Amino acid sequence: MIGYLIKNNLKLLLRNAGNLFMYILAPVAVSAVLISAFSSLLASYEVPDEFRAGYTVQSGSFYEMLIPMLTDMASEEGIKFVEYKNADPEEAITKDDLGGFVVFGRKDYVLYRADDTRGQSLNFFLKVFFDNVFYGMTKTEIEASHPFFVPAIDATDYYGIIYAVYFGWCAIVCASRLLSREKKYGIEKKYLVSGMGDLKIYLERMIPTFLAVLICNLIGVTLSIFCLGVKWGNLPVSFMILFMSVLSATALGMFIYYICESNVVTIIITFMIVWTLGFIGGSFETYMFSTTPEHLKMADPIYHINRALTELSVMGRSEYVSSAMIYTGVMTAILVAATLLTAKIKRRIKA
Amino acid sequence: METILKLNELTRKYDNHVVVDNVDLEIKKGEIFGLLGPNGAGKSTTMNMICGIVRPTLGSVEFMGKDFGKKNKELCKKLGYIPQDLAIHESLKAWENVELFTSLYGIKGRELKERVKESLEYVGLWERRNDYAKKFSGGMKRRLNIACAIGHHPELLIFDEPTVGIDPQSRNFILEKIKKSNENGATVIYTSHYMEEVESICTRIAIMDNGKIIATGTSEELKKLVVDDISSITLEEVFLTLTGKKLRDI
Numbered sequence: 001m002i003g004y005l006i007k008n009n010l011k012l013l014l015r016n017a018g019n020l021f022m023y024i025l026a027p028v029a030v031s032a033v034l035i036s037a038f039s040s041l042l043a044s045y046e047v048p049d050e051f052r053a054g055y056t057v058q059s060g061s062f063y064e065m066l067i068p069m070l071t072d073m074a075s076e077e078g079i080k081f082v083e084y085k086n087a088d089p090e091e092a093i094t095k096d097d098l099g100g101f102v103v104f105g106r107k108d109y110v111l112y113r114a115d116d117t118r119g120q121s122l123n124f125f126l127k128v129f130f131d132n133v134f135y136g137m138t139k140t141e142i143e144a145s146h147p148f149f150v151p152a153i154d155a156t157d158y159y160g161i162i163y164a165v166y167f168g169w170c171a172i173v174c175a176s177r178l179l180s181r182e183k184k185y186g187i188e189k190k191y192l193v194s195g196m197g198d199l200k201i202y203l204e205r206m207i208p209t210f211l212a213v214l215i216c217n218l219i220g221v222t223l224s225i226f227c228l229g230v231k232w233g234n235l236p237v238s239f240m241i242l243f244m245s246v247l248s249a250t251a252l253g254m255f256i257y258y259i260c261e262s263n264v265v266t267i268i269i270t271f272m273i274v275w276t277l278g279f280i281g282g283s284f285e286t287y288m289f290s291t292t293p294e295h296l297k298m299a300d301p302i303y304h305i306n307r308a309l310t311e312l313s314v315m316g317r318s319e320y321v322s323s324a325m326i327y328t329g330v331m332t333a334i335l336v337a338a339t340l341l342t343a344k345i346k347r348r349i350k351a
Numbered sequence: 352m353e354t355i356l357k358l359n360e361l362t363r364k365y366d367n368h369v370v371v372d373n374v375d376l377e378i379k380k381g382e383i384f385g386l387l388g389p390n391g392a393g394k395s396t397t398m399n400m401i402c403g404i405v406r407p408t409l410g411s412v413e414f415m416g417k418d419f420g421k422k423n424k425e426l427c428k429k430l431g432y433i434p435q436d437l438a439i440h441e442s443l444k445a446w447e448n449v450e451l452f453t454s455l456y457g458i459k460g461r462e463l464k465e466r467v468k469e470s471l472e473y474v475g476l477w478e479r480r481n482d483y484a485k486k487f488s489g490g491m492k493r494r495l496n497i498a499c500a501i502g503h504h505p506e507l508l509i510f511d512e513p514t515v516g517i518d519p520q521s522r523n524f525i526l527e528k529i530k531k532s533n534e535n536g537a538t539v540i541y542t543s544h545y546m547e548e549v550e551s552i553c554t555r556i557a558i559m560d561n562g563k564i565i566a567t568g569t570s571e572e573l574k575k576l577v578v579d580d581i582s583s584i585t586l587e588e589v590f591l592t593l594t595g596k597k598l599r600d601i
Contacts, residue, residue: 001454001455001456001457001459003454003459004450004451004454004459004463005451005454005455008440008443008447008448008450008451009451011442011443011447012440012442012443015442016442177442181440181441184436185434185436185437185438185439186434186435186436186438187438187439187440189402189404189432189434189438190432190434190438190452190455190499190500191455192402192403192404193402193403193404193427193430193432194427194452194455194456195403195422195423195424195427195428196455350405
């Protein structure tokens with residue numbers, strides 16, 4: 001029974017030209033404009049192909065045996081390590097134009113970074129290197145700090161990805177005509193007369209909206225690949241993140257609708273929330289350059305999604321994949337439960 | 352005759368305002384029962400309580416001998432509701448609309464397809480099944496609205512002003528179809544502000560005002576409440592005599 005409802009509601013949503021424009025063409029068009037406007041800004045964030053870094057190793061250091069492997073792998077990444085016997089790291093960075101300087105102690109290392117993308121790149125390289133080297137080893141205590149680093153991404157990939165996510169978060173707009181018609185023309189009343197419960201009524205709205213936005217989003221992503229040359233990195237993982245992103249966005253929109261019971265108010269509130277989340281999460285101001293406090297970013301689901309997808313695009317992997325999936329998954333579960341509870345309470349009040 | 356629907360002391364209050372006040376009514380199987388009343392009389396609330404959308408503050412609704420207060424899926428399948436609003440999706444084709452609403456009652460697959468065809472043929476829209484509802488005239492939309500509510504073969508059909516804003520041909524067609532449904536065994540509850548319609552198809556009529564049933568009977572019985580010579584009065588005059596001529600601004 002619910003299958004026919006979902007099928008027909010999905011047709012309804014996909015036949016709406018406004019939806020096709022908003023979720024397929026608008027993200028691509030907005031991305032294209034922003035790529036053109038901000039390509040030089042993001043280019044300044046790119047790491048040079050090759051640079052040098054200095055290091056000293058304390059005698060008897062745990063790291064001594066790893067140095068040959070480290071320098072070999074670094075040279076493959078365009079980082080040439082130069083050993084110093086006795087040098088002041090900060091002075092060496094300035095004097096010899098180094099991207100950074102690593103002081104390997106007995107059990108820990110200290111990284112001095114140049115204040116540019118070379119320093120960030122070196123820091124990132126060391127983190128990845130030691131993560132891989134120590135993977136599987138147990139009871140090894142290494143004291144090293146890894147400052148925040150975001151790998152460079154060009155404007156095409158950044159805006160191509162970010163705006164597919166951003167428009168997906170406005171998912172409730174897609175359902176607005178369906179919801180208004182159901183309310184205005186007594187269609188919901190007919191559902192109730194047929195004995196449909198709140199869960200089924202919720203699902204006949206939620207599932208088609210989610211599917212319609214996801215389908216449009218994927219068409220938009222395909223267009224962005226072919227028309228703009230956006231690289232999505234690891235496609236299956238990126239798809240899963242987009243899937244969860246649209247699901248949680250739909251759940252959020254539905255929750256707001258069930259609270260307000262007005263399309264206009266729902267759309268205004270949703271836009272306000274999504275705009276704020278997008279602002280913090282890098283949809284307007286690139287999160288690499290943003291001065292938003294780190295704890296605010298970490299509390300923002302769009303930040304996790306944006307960061308996971310952009311890092312997947314640049315590196316093919318990201319530590320933010322799991323946080324993005326868990327965040328959106330938990331958010332969806334809570335919002336669905338809260339919406340059904342709201343529906344039940346309101347139904348009791350109305351009846 | 353067997354009772355299909357019984358309202359027992361049905362009352363609905365909103366805050367301290369009594370909208371439906373202690374209504375007792377019995378509708379027999381096979382009847383076309385007209386429910387009349389000015390705006391704000393309590394018809395819609397009564398209908399909503401019959402359909403199970405609104406819970407009575409007091410009293411109960413018995414449908415086919417069972418309490419309909421707690422929604423019973425099997426009983427829901429025996430009820431068809433044609434709202435005054437055009438409860439159809441304009442961006443769906445005619446057959447898709449009928450499929451959507453008929454499937455609500457658990458009908459699927461080949462049987463669903465047959466029911467869709469049967470419903471559309473019944474209202475004369477089978478030839479236009481592939482047209483979007485938005486391309487239909489007002490009368491065709493009303494007919495589609497009916498097709499959407501009859502696919503599950505309900506035993507009790509509730510028509511809430513089904514002929515508002517349509518041409519005489521469409522109105523005549525709909526009234527003929529209501530009579531045909533009744534001949535085929537369906538019991539009908541019919542509300543309308545068109546008195547001549549009610550008089551022409553209803554076997555029994557109740558007039559409601561201020562939340563109460565103020566008169567029940569056949570058209571002739573209602574006329575006799577007002578004058579002895581029933582040929583000298585119309586149902587509309589009876590209605591105005593019983594409910595008054597004061598405007599009902601709600």
